[in-house]
Amino acid sequence: MSFYAGRKSIRKVPGAVIKAAPLPKPQITEGFGARENVGKICKEAGYGSALLVTDQTLFGLGLHQKVADSLEECGIPYTIFHEIDSEPTVDIVEAGRKAAVDCGADCIVALGGGSVLDSSKIIAASAKHPHIAVKHFLHKFALVNGGTLPMINVPSTAGTGAECTVGAVVKNSRGVKNSTVIIGLEVPHVILDSELIVNAPKSVTVWCAIDALSHGLEGLLADVSSKKEDIFKSRECVRLVFENLPILLEDPHDTDARQATLLAAHYGGNAINTQLAGYVHAFAHSIGALYHIPHGKAIAWCLVPIVEAQENLRYKQLAELAVHCRIAEAGDEETAAADKLICALKELLDRCGLEKGCPPIRQSDYKKLTRMIDADSINYSPSRTFTDNEVRMLLDQIRRGY
Template identity: 30%
Template sequence: MSTKKQSFIAKLLHTNGLQHAGYLTVAKTRAKALKAFSYVVSIRRPMLFVGETSCEELCDMLINEGSINVFIVTDAVLNQLSIPAKVTDYLESKHISYHVYDGITPDPTFEVVEEGLQKSIDTKCDAIIAIGGGSVIDAAKMIAMSQGNNCKPQQLIGLFKAKKPSMPLYCVPTTAGTGSEATLGAVVSDDKTHQKALSIDPKMVPLAAAIDPTIMQGMPAHITADTGIDVLTHALESWMSANASVETDYYAASAVKSVMHNLPVVYEDGDNLKAREQMGIAAHYGGIAFNKAGLGYVHAIAHQLGAYYGIPHGRANAIVLPYVLDVNRKACQKRLTELAKKTGMVKDGKTANSDAKIAEHLIAEVRQLIATLNINPIVKGMQSSDFESIAKAAAKEVRDTYAVPIYLSKSEIKDLLTKIKQAGEDRTNKDKSNDKAA
């Protein structure tokens, strides 16, 4: 895409906010700009390797591309568990030199990224492999882009800031969740404000990803559940987006169908490699879908719950998702019905039901899945006095970033938060009375 087109779309997306009267106009203008963005920008797909030999295949690709000195980005826990060994053993057998850097922390800050960047520069590497979850992959994207552009990571925040290609980047996701190995964005936390900063650029899409079920095999059940619901949320929000297309619908529906079937299986049996593999593909497909269609209120509110109360991202999504589906139900009735039919959630006997009933059935199925996964619905420390600023920040995120099917007022977002708080309190009281009875 030409620089002129890039800067025009970037300007549209940066229109300054107005008070509520102008909110919808600004939000809808940005949604249209996002749609234009998804039409005119060609977003590369990473080469995808799947299965128990996928890490080796990914390394073969890297070697065939001419790399001889690899910088491996991971975190300390994964390194202690020797998760990178599958990659490093293979590189060693092929006489490729490598350096392992395990300094990435959850929700990495600029400081963390800068430290990784300096180490990467010091090693004079010619390719980077990220082995980890969303935080590791996002940090590696920022390191690779900064190194490729000879700039500080802060200079990449915003849209289309990179002038040159990223360093060659390859990814091995260790969780089936963010789908970050497929996306054109990376999130970094500001060291001081702890606000999230986003860098979006098609140059950020990794060259290749390996979905290796054996790498994901040891993931504890509660993390499998949380990250799995993140996949479902990406797919559902992409499907409900006003910017959904035939292409994004294909990936979103495939991901929804896979999660509904495979997530309860891997939650019960983490060693089921076929289901692990399918969840890994679903996460990747979810990433492809939201790359173009975007997300919505579930993520906008869940990001705030994460920032205010430190709740893991996937769990926050699981708590918020049913409420947003309820709010969207009327506006998305036909779309949800279509999705329920496409993904086999309604059996032959039920197709005669009205759209309203079928949409309701889909939402009930999602609630049932979340219940099956025993996801704790309590947000510890949730305060009504925070709701005004949470609602404001969530509304801003939606206005700036997403093309939602229906726009909520601040008071509607606060009502939703009140319901979440009440449900958490009800659950706490129920748990207490069960404890007394026992």
């Protein structure tokens, strides 16, 4: 059997597998400065001590202080571990696990972006089983008997949705990025605090928001049976970005719009958990890895060509999304409504300043990229399986621009 035939035959497997995985159902606390509620949340939950995990940048800026003060005020002993960097390794996670065990933490407070949140998930899993080496929690699936330590997650970016996703990426001892699905991840609480992102640079704001939008959009395009609640959240994810990103392009300090993008990212995380990503991510992961392009920017370049390539199989989903986002009328023809959504997406990317075409892509790399994209695509349940020839044509479109 060819690799294409193999990929095609297992296309629906990832979508079926995720139905069996237990997912976190966090309670959400929202608002500017909302992280000052961490102490109260810990006290009400009966946690006796906490490990506060963050990165060197947030720690240096003092953005952890409100969390620390709230723990202090509520009489919760805590230890701060601020050694996480942008590419966390198994050694850093091991040090975090040791900090958690040494201070007798019975909960993990994770304050940061995807790297902090992902590392903290492995810390929360491994601290529950201190006799098992951390590397054993980096397998493709990590089953944590009895669940992880409970986590209170406070994202400092509005993009990945990592505060609720069950996946975690950490480098193993050979320096290779390991993607793990943690079965038994306990996230009883998420805090969406716009104060943490209100001063984010434009490029971070824009490409994180586009990444969030892509999670909701790809979730809706996936060939996965979804609950109404999850479909609603994915649609809301897209609507919130369409409505609030233009506001932030005009006024980056609009805290309501900032708050809305945090919620969009959170709903995007729900989409990843319940519907999975898709080809936009398979292309963006591969292009991003080969040319060192930030994830959200790579997503932005891939979005339109890859959504258009699936449009004829997903008119209904795109049309319903367009109506939900008030981009189309309920009475519009499906194809017309779907086209309006794609036009609105092109306009939004233009307003964000996305360059036409992805200059770093080289035709001489197509073979390598196609292999990478094919390999990554088996993690998802897309509406269809692209042949290698179709992948090359899409790479051409992404390289030249639409």
